[in-house]
Amino acid sequence: MNPDRPERVDRTLIHNGAIVDIYQDKMQLPDGSFENFDFIKHKGAAAVIPVLDDGRIIMVRQYRNAIDSYTLEIPAGGLNGADEPTKVAAHRELEEETGYYAEMEDVEFLLSLYTTVAFCNEKIDIYVAHNLRKTAQHLDDDEFIDVEVYTPDELKSLILEGKIVDAKTIAALSTYLLKMSPAD
Amino acid sequence: MNPDRPERVDRTLIHNGAIVDIYQDKMQLPDGSFENFDFIKHKGAAAVIPVLDDGRIIMVRQYRNAIDSYTLEIPAGGLNGADEPTKVAAHRELEEETGYYAEMEDVEFLLSLYTTVAFCNEKIDIYVAHNLRKTAQHLDDDEFIDVEVYTPDELKSLILEGKIVDAKTIAALSTYLLKMSPAD
Numbered sequence: 001m002n003p004d005r006p007e008r009v010d011r012t013l014i015h016n017g018a019i020v021d022i023y024q025d026k027m028q029l030p031d032g033s034f035e036n037f038d039f040i041k042h043k044g045a046a047a048v049i050p051v052l053d054d055g056r057i058i059m060v061r062q063y064r065n066a067i068d069s070y071t072l073e074i075p076a077g078g079l080n081g082a083d084e085p086t087k088v089a090a091h092r093e094l095e096e097e098t099g100y101y102a103e104m105e106d107v108e109f110l111l112s113l114y115t116t117v118a119f120c121n122e123k124i125d126i127y128v129a130h131n132l133r134k135t136a137q138h139l140d141d142d143e144f145i146d147v148e149v150y151t152p153d154e155l156k157s158l159i160l161e162g163k164i165v166d167a168k169t170i171a172a173l174s175t176y177l178l179k180m181s182p183a184d
Numbered sequence: 185m186n187p188d189r190p191e192r193v194d195r196t197l198i199h200n201g202a203i204v205d206i207y208q209d210k211m212q213l214p215d216g217s218f219e220n221f222d223f224i225k226h227k228g229a230a231a232v233i234p235v236l237d238d239g240r241i242i243m244v245r246q247y248r249n250a251i252d253s254y255t256l257e258i259p260a261g262g263l264n265g266a267d268e269p270t271k272v273a274a275h276r277e278l279e280e281e282t283g284y285y286a287e288m289e290d291v292e293f294l295l296s297l298y299t300t301v302a303f304c305n306e307k308i309d310i311y312v313a314h315n316l317r318k319t320a321q322h323l324d325d326d327e328f329i330d331v332e333v334y335t336p337d338e339l340k341s342l343i344l345e346g347k348i349v350d351a352k353t354i355a356a357l358s359t360y361l362l363k364m365s366p367a368d
Contacts, residue, residue, distance in 0.1 A: 065221050067298055111354070160362070
């Protein structure tokens, strides 16, 4: 076995959840001993930074049961099956959650991230959408979302003041702002 | 019930994991129907951006079973019980994972984030540590970590090139870099 890392010797399904499946992994450590690791399997997700022609960014505010509070986030959603291209999902979630439509060619890849590498494989591909056109929201039955619009400077302040707490949103917006900022 | 959001009517424990506990939440939607939501309970974590006197930042590289690959991250770790102050945990993980010590007064709060609000309450408080002094790593039995050092410009490039994929690390570093950058 690899002397520098734990090696998985078994994976047992514990529970099929609504959006994640729960596994227990039996790992062998380099010293030969065994330890159980949690593994949460997620089918992947996509998110999008919707940029209006004047540079302002469209955000969504919604109640999140897992943290029992409302959060300000970029639009995002799980893939319709693990095979759905993330760009298609980002394009769909943009219109469903914000009521703005972009042509597929105006949806550009920004970055990929894993939300919590210690125990979950959830990967989110994050895009930036331009040339937006107002249409209408199409929310899922369990989605209740308010749309809000902010300038990049306002979003930078909201991040630094701790008023945005969702990791994908902080990572996406601050990476977008860094990319936009002039080189030193 | 609140007409604008799902309301939790029951929470059932499914499994006590190694670092997370798995629940099934029964939610009532505003239309009166019921739906199951996943809820993953985590005790919380702390992370730290360790800044050397010359401005370079200490990073850790380690194998992550959940995504079956190696990641470049800021030092981080779970709390020793939900009551441990996150600053104490950040201070401890700094020395354990990197072999650098900081006085508690040189560990400064940067931001808090939730890693994946759709189904998990994991919150990470992220600090910045200065005036570091070399001591020695003290790794847990299941930790195998390489220490690497980068300039802020190198880390900005690694984020924009997609070579850093851990959400807390992207969020922490890009927020730190935004905060350091001159106002527009």
